[in-house]
Amino acid sequence: MKFTTLLTTALTALPILADSSFPWERLNKNDSLLIIVDLQEGLYNIARDYDPTLFKQNMLAHSALGLAFPTLPVILTTSASTGPNGPLPQEILDMYPTAPVIARQGEVNAWDSPEFRAAVKATGKKQIILAGIVTDVCTAFLARSLRAEGYSVWANQEASGTVTKEIRDLANDQMMRAGVNVVSLFSIVCDLMRDWRSSPGAKEILPWLDTYMPVYGMLARGHRAAVENGTLIPGEADLPL
Numbered sequence: 001m002k003f004t005t006l007l008t009t010a011l012t013a014l015p016i017l018a019d020s021s022f023p024w025e026r027l028n029k030n031d032s033l034l035i036i037v038d039l040q041e042g043l044y045n046i047a048r049d050y051d052p053t054l055f056k057q058n059m060l061a062h063s064a065l066g067l068a069f070p071t072l073p074v075i076l077t078t079s080a081s082t083g084p085n086g087p088l089p090q091e092i093l094d095m096y097p098t099a100p101v102i103a104r105q106g107e108v109n110a111w112d113s114p115e116f117r118a119a120v121k122a123t124g125k126k127q128i129i130l131a132g133i134v135t136d137v138c139t140a141f142l143a144r145s146l147r148a149e150g151y152s153v154w155a156n157q158e159a160s161g162t163v164t165k166e167i168r169d170l171a172n173d174q175m176m177r178a179g180v181n182v183v184s185l186f187s188i189v190c191d192l193m194r195d196w197r198s199s200p201g202a203k204e205i206l207p208w209l210d211t212y213m214p215v216y217g218m219l220a221r222g223h224r225a226a227v228e229n230g231t232l233i234p235g236e237a238d239l240p241l
């Protein structure tokens with residue numbers, strides 16, 4: 001092989017090598033644990049990289065993943081919740097009246113809490129889905145500690161908030177370099193569901209999407225309206241297929 005060909009081949013292979021150091025892994029709803037990390041009322045105020053109305057919706061959507069997929073055990077945790085960080089919103093607590101709520105008195109990284117570690121280990125799950133405020137501390141510290149302990153981690157980007165977009169990008173880069181899957185809410189839902197014909201599948205997930213991801217809920221409502229009672233307006237019939 002000519003040197004230039006060799007060089008081109010090597011350079012082309014480089015990104016592939018970097019990618020394959022963390023092989024693609026699919027979420028399995030039977031092996032996943034949902035963690036709600038410090039989505040506290042005080043901390044909510046320092047999540048400024050999303051519109052605050054959207055971000056509250058994203059916090060609830062992340063928390064409600066365990067309602068959509070009942071095979072997922074759920075652990076809630078808070079950081080110094082009697083101080084400025086504040087409590088978890090009642091809407092989130094009400095979703096899981098019997099789930100463990102690990103109130104950390106001081107540990108910033110949830111993994112430093114023996115009680116939290118014991119709760120995670122007790123589930124026996126190896127795939128961890130999490131989101132937290134703030135992205136660069138609560139989410140990134142725990143996500144990387146879990147990676148170091150051999151867990152597979154999916155960080156829900158949309159329900160992790162921090163002070164600026166620049167800080168978020170930095171935190172996401174750090175997590176990705178540690179092999180954390182930094183992903184969207186919809187990617188988690190579809191990865192867990194896998195097939196619209198599954199259970200949970202379209203029947204269970206559509207109402208959930210209608211509440212927590214209205215862009216899909218409205219799409220389905222519009223489609224239903226068109227199928228049940230739709231007529232074409234002038235011009236529509238002539239559009240290309």
Ligand SMILES: *[C@@H]1O[C@H](CO)[C@@H](O)[C@H](O)[C@H]1NC(C)=O
Pocket residue numbers: 028029030
């Ligand atoms: C989860 O477990 C159920 C019941 O054992 C099984 O039917 C299903 O195929 C499993 N799902 C996955 C993704 O492995």
Ligand SMILES: *[C@@H]1O[C@H](CO)[C@@H](O)[C@H](O)[C@H]1NC(C)=O
Pocket residue numbers: 229
């Ligand atoms: C169907 O559409 C007509 C107008 O085109 C409307 O008057 C009627 O209420 C609709 N029916 C339903 C069930 O949505």
